[in-house]
Amino acid sequence: MAAAQMNTELATWLRELDDEFLTAWANRGLLRRGRKLAESLPATPAATTCTIGPDECTATLDGHQQTLQVPGGFEQLSCSCPAAVACHHLIAFLLYLQKQAASVVNDPAEAETGPPPWLSDDLTALEKQLGKSYYKRAQQLLLQAPEIELDDTAGALLAKVTDNEQYSVRIPRSLGVRAATCSCKAERCVHKALAVLAARQQAGLYDPLADLNEALSSAQYDVVEQLQDWLRELVGQGSAGLSRALLERGEALVTVAKQADFPLLASLLSGLLERLNDELAGRSFLQMEQLRSRLAPLWGRLKALRQTPLPQSLQSLAGTHKRHYRLVQELELLVIGAEAWQSAAGFCGLSLHCYAPASGEWYRHTQARSLQQAEASDWSPQQCWQHESWGGQRFYNLPLRRICVRRGWQSRDNQLSGRDGTLIESDHTIVSETALPLSTDFARLRAEYARTMQGDPLLPPGPQAVVLKIARTEAPVFDSVNQVWSQPLYDAAGQPLPARLLLANAATAAMQKRLDRLWRQGKHWDVCFGWLSLRGTELQLHPVSLRCVGEGKWIQLSL
Amino acid sequence: MSDTLQHWLDSWEQCLDLWLECGAATPSPQARQRLQDWAELSASAGWHEVQALAAVLLDNSAAATAKADALLDLLSWQQCTRRIIEANQLQTG
Numbered sequence: 076m077a078a079a080q081m082n083t084e085l086a087t088w089l090r091e092l093d094d095e096f097l098t099a100w101a102n103r104g105l106l107r108r109g110r111k112l113a114e115s116l117p118a119t120p121a122a123t124t125c126t127i128g129p130d131e132c133t134a135t136l137d138g139h140q141q142t143l144q145v146p147g148g149f150e151q152l153s154c155s156c157p158a159a160v161a162c163h164h165l166i167a168f169l170l171y172l173q174k175q176a177a178s179v180v181n182d183p184a185e186a187e188t189g190p191p192p193w194l195s196d197d198l199t200a201l202e203k204q205l206g207k208s209y210y211k212r213a214q215q216l217l218l219q220a221p222e223i224e225l226d227d228t229a230g231a232l233l234a235k236v237t238d239n240e241q242y243s244v245r246i247p248r249s250l251g252v253r254a255a256t257c258s259c260k261a262e263r264c265v266h267k268a269l270a271v272l273a274a275r276q277q278a279g280l281y282d283p284l285a286d287l288n289e290a291l292s293s294a295q296y297d298v299v300e301q302l303q304d305w306l307r308e309l310v311g312q313g314s315a316g317l318s319r320a321l322l323e324r325g326e327a328l329v330t331v332a333k334q335a336d337f338p339l340l341a342s343l344l345s346g347l348l349e350r351l352n353d354e355l356a357g358r359s360f361l362q363m364e365q366l367r368s369r370l371a372p373l374w375g376r377l378k379a380l381r382q383t384p385l386p387q388s389l390q391s392l393a394g395t396h397k398r399h400y401r402l403v404q405e406l407e408l409l410v411i412g413a414e415a416w417q418s419a420a421g422f423c424g425l426s427l428h429c430y431a432p433a434s435g436e437w438y439r440h441t442q443a444r445s446l447q448q449a450e451a452s453d454w455s456p457q458q459c460w461q462h463e464s465w466g467g468q469r470f471y472n473l474p475l476r477r478i479c480v481r482r483g484w485q486s487r488d489n490q491l492s493g494r495d496g497t498l499i500e501s502d503h504t505i506v507s508e509t510a511l512p513l514s515t516d517f518a519r520l521r522a523e524y525a526r527t528m529q530g531d532p533l534l535p536p537g538p539q540a541v542v543l544k545i546a547r548t549e550a551p552v553f554d555s556v557n558q559v560w561s562q563p564l565y566d567a568a569g570q571p572l573p574a575r576l577l578l579a580n581a582a583t584a585a586m587q588k589r590l591d592r593l594w595r596q597g598k599h600w601d602v603c604f605g606w607l608s609l610r611g612t613e614l615q616l617h618p619v620s621l622r623c624v625g626e627g628k629w630i631q632l633s634l
Numbered sequence: 635m636s637d638t639l640q641h642w643l644d645s646w647e648q649c650l651d652l653w654l655e656c657g658a659a660t661p662s663p664q665a666r667q668r669l670q671d672w673a674e675l676s677a678s679a680g681w682h683e684v685q686a687l688a689a690v691l692l693d694n695s696a697a698a699t700a701k702a703d704a705l706l707d708l709l710s711w712q713q714c715t716r717r718i719i720e721a722n723q724l725q726t727g
Contacts, residue, residue: 307702310709313657363651370654371713374706525725532717533710612723 081127084146086179087249089172091230097169099245099256100149101161109166112136116171125171134168141168148254150262160262192251193232193271194278204252205271206263213268217283218290219389223273234270237388239395239487244270283384290383298335299380302328302344306374309351314366317355322348339394343373372533391531400484400492406431408438408480409506410473411542412604412620415456415633417580421446425456425634427465427473428540428604428619429491430512437540438489440465456582460634466499474620475629476501477510505627508602515544517570521614524607538606543572543616545600551591560587564600564616574605575615586632590618593630598623642679643719645672646712654709658691658701666692684711 097106116136117123124135132143137156141164144151154164195201202210222237234244244266246255257266275281289296305328308321325348332341347369354361376392379385385392408429417423424443431438442459449455460470466483478501484492491497514520520541527536543564551562558578565571576583576590593600603621607614622629649672652665661669673688690696690704 306706307699310654310705311657311659311698311702313653313660314655316657316660363654366654367647367650367709367713370706371710375710375714378707378710522725525721528717528721528724532714532721535717609720609724612720614724 081176081179082129082145082147083179084249085132085143086176088147088247088254089169089176091247091249092169092173096231096245096247096256097166099243099258101166105161105163105166108163110170112163112167113170113174116167118174123171125168125175127172127175132168132172134171136164136167139164141165143168143172146250148250149256150253160260191227191232191248193246193274194280195251201252201271205268209263209265209268210272212265213272214283214287215290215292216265216269217272217276218287218384220385221269221388222390223269225270225274225277227274232270232274234266234273236266236269237390238266238269239390239399240401242266246270288383290385290389291380295335295337295380298328298331298337299377302332302340302373303377306370306377310370314351314354314361314363317351319355322351322355325351336396337393338396339392340373340376342394343369343376347373368535375533395487400486400494403480403483403485403491406438406480406483406485407433408478409510410476410478411511411540412629413460413470413474413631413634414619415460415582417446417582419579423449423456423582425459425470427470429478430540430542432510432512435512436489438485438491440491440493442493457634465493466497468499468501471634472503473501474631475506476503477506511542511602513542513544513602515566516568517543517566517572518568520572520607524609524614528609535609538608538617541605541607541616543603543605545603548594548599551594553587560590561615562590562594564603573613573615574600574603574618575610576617582633586618589630589632593623598626600624601626638679639719642672642675643712643716645675646684646708647716650705650709650712653691653705658705659698661691684708687711 094106097109101109116125126133128145130145132145134141139154139156141154142152152165152169154162154168156162156164190196193201205213216238222235224235226233229248231248232244232246234246236242236244242264243258244255245257246252246267252267252271255267255270257264259266272281272283276283291299305321305325309325312318312321325344329341329345329348332338332344347366350361350365350369352358379387379392408431410427410429412428414426414428415424416426422443422445424441426439426441429438429440430436442456442463442465444452444454463470465473466480468478478499480491481498481500483497483499484494486492524536524539527539544566545564546567546569547565549563549565551560553560560576560578562574563571564574574590576587578584578587600621601624603616603618605616605618605620607616609615618632620629620631645668649665649668652668653661656662656665669688669692673685673692676682676688677685687704687708691701691708693701696704
């Protein structure tokens, strides 16, 4: 059969196959090999082993037979080679057929004027193509307000679906779901089903509440109810009537919440219990502000989880497990600062803070030990800084370097692990000031921080990394009553922002001495990396590293 | 922030602290009186949602669960209001 007689639906699909589409189905390596093989094939069907028939297209490449059932789609492809799904033979076969499809002219009378396949009236067929179990799962997930970005382009429906990780779905207009791809690589998956249902919902063709009326599983509702009952009992008897039994039940609920995939609720409850335990054991006097600020976000989230559909995504209400690491490759970073720290919970560590210019996100790598472990093994953050390495690079060499994580592991909260197999390369040149994510306007910083606060008024934002350009500093002040050291900083417009250190341990005391010495030597801050946080209604900076006016070298304050 | 708003927010906070300490099930006479005063202040300022929650807490015939829910809701409202005001203050410098 001549190429001109190729099934027009198949020809349209073949023409839609660009590099991105083929990579989403296979991978870049297979695409490269497949293209090389395709380029070696003769240009005309008569001179190749390829046949284009009314029901199927076939070829024999490298001694293996390839088949594509009409009207096409990745699910209709097969190759006799040992590869499980995609192989470079099939890529070459598709690229060859694509060349033939270029000469096929669509009959204008057959041109699609109806709705795209994902908005088809035949919902039963769509459900079957997506897979019934995935379809049902997607129906429930849609009630959990997942983050789905849809882009209805001329050739396909493109969707970015966030479900712990972000997945990219592409559903071609020609063949629809049967030729769809997802970055999870599964033939059928919940992400494709979510993309279709979200598109239908957007078009007014699907009502998530029509088939289901509960966003969570019954086990999850049970946990929400247990947590609510516990809080009711707590505020019913008041802090004056605290009992050991109530707190023990609370501890058990922390585990229950984690198991129900509610890590944020578990963490909020754990923080609350820590304060209540201290109060009951007489270790510290319970400040009501601490109780209020921990109870409110927990109660607010539990009430939101009772609503259907959820008012915010399940991830933002209940959190996601952060310690699930996934492979990351070719991640370009600027290492901005290094920090030795000690926590109130009895840990010490060394953290490297990195900035990704491509995404504007912050990453960190941490080496930490419990204080007992550190003492027993003669480990310290300073010793780690001097003698240890990450992915083949010495820690002390990394600040202000441009690095590439060739291969590493990343958690959802951008923690980079140090596990074996991590490979980091550095070009050993110092990052220039122009490459830094400099904040020069302190009023704007305050406004941005305020907007983050307004986004979730029940849960104050955590510390935010920032690199400040400082125009002027004033003499440091030490508040001996509260053990707080501070130094006023100003931007070029004269807007103030105080740098503060709470002298809670030896590490911060050493930082204070270093900063005081700089002031006595007449050295003024020029650029500083640190953490922004709120104290009352004032924004403050916890400094980590800085560079003084007229000096090229950065000082890592805690090292 | 105006003095009136500051006073209303502060007295709301003090009220909640008294109730969180003695518990919604067994409020002290002082806690009840403070809440009564604050509820009247809220009603005159047009904050009927929070006034209704206070009324549940002050209702002797209300169920223990309803009272606990009302106290926790009042607390959530208060924390939200304070944070939004703080954010506005931060934004306006």
